[in-house]
Amino acid sequence: MNNLSNQPCMIARSLALVGDAWSMLIMRDAHAGLTRFDEFRKSLGIAPTMLTARLAALTEDGLLVKRRYSERPPRDEYVLTAAGQDFLPVLFAIGAWGRKHRSSDGVTRFFDAETGSEIDPITIDRATGAPIGTRPIRIVAPE
Amino acid sequence: MNNLSNQPCMIARSLALVGDAWSMLIMRDAHAGLTRFDEFRKSLGIAPTMLTARLAALTEDGLLVKRRYSERPPRDEYVLTAAGQDFLPVLFAIGAWGRKHRSSDGVTRFFDAETGSEIDPITIDRATGAPIGTRPIRIVAPE
DNA sequence: TGACTTACTACTAATTTGATAGTAACAGAA
DNA sequence: TTCTGTTACTATCAAATTAGTAGTAAGTCA
Numbered sequence: 001m002n003n004l005s006n007q008p009c010m011i012a013r014s015l016a017l018v019g020d021a022w023s024m025l026i027m028r029d030a031h032a033g034l035t036r037f038d039e040f041r042k043s044l045g046i047a048p049t050m051l052t053a054r055l056a057a058l059t060e061d062g063l064l065v066k067r068r069y070s071e072r073p074p075r076d077e078y079v080l081t082a083a084g085q086d087f088l089p090v091l092f093a094i095g096a097w098g099r100k101h102r103s104s105d106g107v108t109r110f111f112d113a114e115t116g117s118e119i120d121p122i123t124i125d126r127a128t129g130a131p132i133g134t135r136p137i138r139i140v141a142p143e
Numbered sequence: 144m145n146n147l148s149n150q151p152c153m154i155a156r157s158l159a160l161v162g163d164a165w166s167m168l169i170m171r172d173a174h175a176g177l178t179r180f181d182e183f184r185k186s187l188g189i190a191p192t193m194l195t196a197r198l199a200a201l202t203e204d205g206l207l208v209k210r211r212y213s214e215r216p217p218r219d220e221y222v223l224t225a226a227g228q229d230f231l232p233v234l235f236a237i238g239a240w241g242r243k244h245r246s247s248d249g250v251t252r253f254f255d256a257e258t259g260s261e262i263d264p265i266t267i268d269r270a271t272g273a274p275i276g277t278r279p280i281r282i283v284a285p286e
Numbered sequence: 287t288g289a290c291t292t293a294c295t296a297c298t299a300a301t302t303t304g305a306t307a308g309t310a311a312c313a314g315a316a
Numbered sequence: 317t318t319c320t321g322t323t324a325c326t327a328t329c330a331a332a333t334t335a336g337t338a339g340t341a342a343g344t345c346a
Contacts, residue, residue: 001164001303002188010241011171011234012164017245018237021144021155021162022334028154032282037293045145047335048294062244073343075292083244089266089275091154093236094161098153101205101226102160111281119268121275123232126263132232137262138254139175144334180324190304195325216312218323 009139017061018087022046022054024094027087030064035077063087092121152282160204161230165189165197167237170230173207178220206230235264 004016018024022044029043041051055078058064063084066076092110110119123132147159161167165187172186184194198221201207206227209219235253253262266275 004164009171010238010245012168013245014237014241015164015167019164019167021147021158024158024162025155028152028282031280038291041293047337049296049336050334052294073292073341075343086243087240088280090233090236090240092266092275093233094157095152095154097230097233098157100229102153102156109283111283112278113281114278117270119275119280120270121266122269123235123264123266126265127260132235132262132264135255135257137174137231138256139171140252140254181322184324190306191325192305192327193303216310216323
C-alpha cells in the first residue's frame with residue numbers, strides 16, 4: 001500500500017503497521033505465549049521469508065523486541081513490548097465481532113490466565129460507559 | 144493469503160474478511176458517512192480496480208449492502224449493514240491504540256454525532272468491567 | 287561422525303496491487 | 317443535436333508483493 005504512515009488519521013497510521021492479516025495473527029500468537037520463529041511458523045503455516053519480514057517490521061515498530069535467549073548457539077526470540085501488549089484490545093474487538101457475526105461451530109474463547117474466568121470483551125466509552133456502536137458517531141481528523 | 148476462513152479461531156476467520164488495510168479504511172469511511180464509489184475512491188486514493196474488488200468482498204461478506212439510489216441513470220451506493228455497524232469497536236480499538244502509541248502531532252478524535260461529546264474508547268470485560276490488557280490471558284481455540 | 291535443532295536466507299513462481307485509460311449510461315447546456 | 321460533465325465502474329499491463337521449496341549457519345547431542 002501507499003503512504004499510510006503520513007496520514008493524519010490514527011487508524012490509518014496504525015494500519016500501516018498492522019494492517020495485514022499476518023501481522024495481526026503474529027500478534028495474536030504472541031499474546032497466546034509464542035515467542036520463537038519456529039513456533040510462529042508452525043502455528044501460522046507462514047513462509048519463512050514472510051515471517052522474517054513481519055517479525056522485523058513489528059520489531060522495528062516497537063510491538064515486539066528481539067531477545068537473545070541463548071548465546072551458544074545464538075538463538076533469538078520475540079516478546080511483546082508494552083505497546084504490543086496494549087494491542088490486545090484490538091484482537092479482542094475483532095474476536096468479539098467474529099463471535100457475534102461469524103460463529104457457526106466452535107468459537108475461540110478468552111480466559112484470564114490467573115483466575116481462569118472467561119472474558120467477554122466489549123468496547124465502551126470510558127466517560128459514560130456506553131457501548132460503542134449503539135449510537136452514530138462523527139470521526140474528526142486534525143488539519 | 145491462504146485459507147483463513149477455514150480456521151477455528153474467530154480472529155483468523157474475521158481477518159479473512161477485513162484483514163487488509165483497504166477493507167479497514169473503507170469500513171472507517173463508511174462509518175464516517177461515505178457511501179458512494181467516488182467518495183471512497185477520492186478519500187482513499189485507491190485504484191478503482193481495488194475499490195471494486197473490496198466493495199464486492201465486503202458486500203459479499205455482509206458488512207455492506209449495495210443499494211440503488213437512482214434508476215436512471217443506474218447508480219448504486221454502499222451502506223453499512225448491522226454487522227458492518229458492529230465493526231466500529233474494532234476501528235475504535237485500533238484508533239485508541241494508535242492514539243496511545245503513535246500520536247505525535249494531531250490525532251483523530253471521535254464524537255457522538257448527536258450529543259457532540261467526545262468518545263474515549265476502552266475495551267473491558269463485560270462481566271467484571273476490568274480493562275483488557277492489564278492481565279495475562281489465555282486464548283483457547285475449539286477442537 | 288552423523289543426525290537433529292533453530293533461525294533464518296536464496297531463489298523462483300504465482301499472485302496481488304497499482305496506475306492509467308477507457309466505457310456505459312445517462313443529464314443538462316448550447 | 318452535439319458537447320461537456322457525472323458516476324460507477326472495466327481493461328490492460330507493469331510493478332510489487334507473497335508463497336513455496338530448498339538450503340545454510342551454528343551449533344548440540346549421542
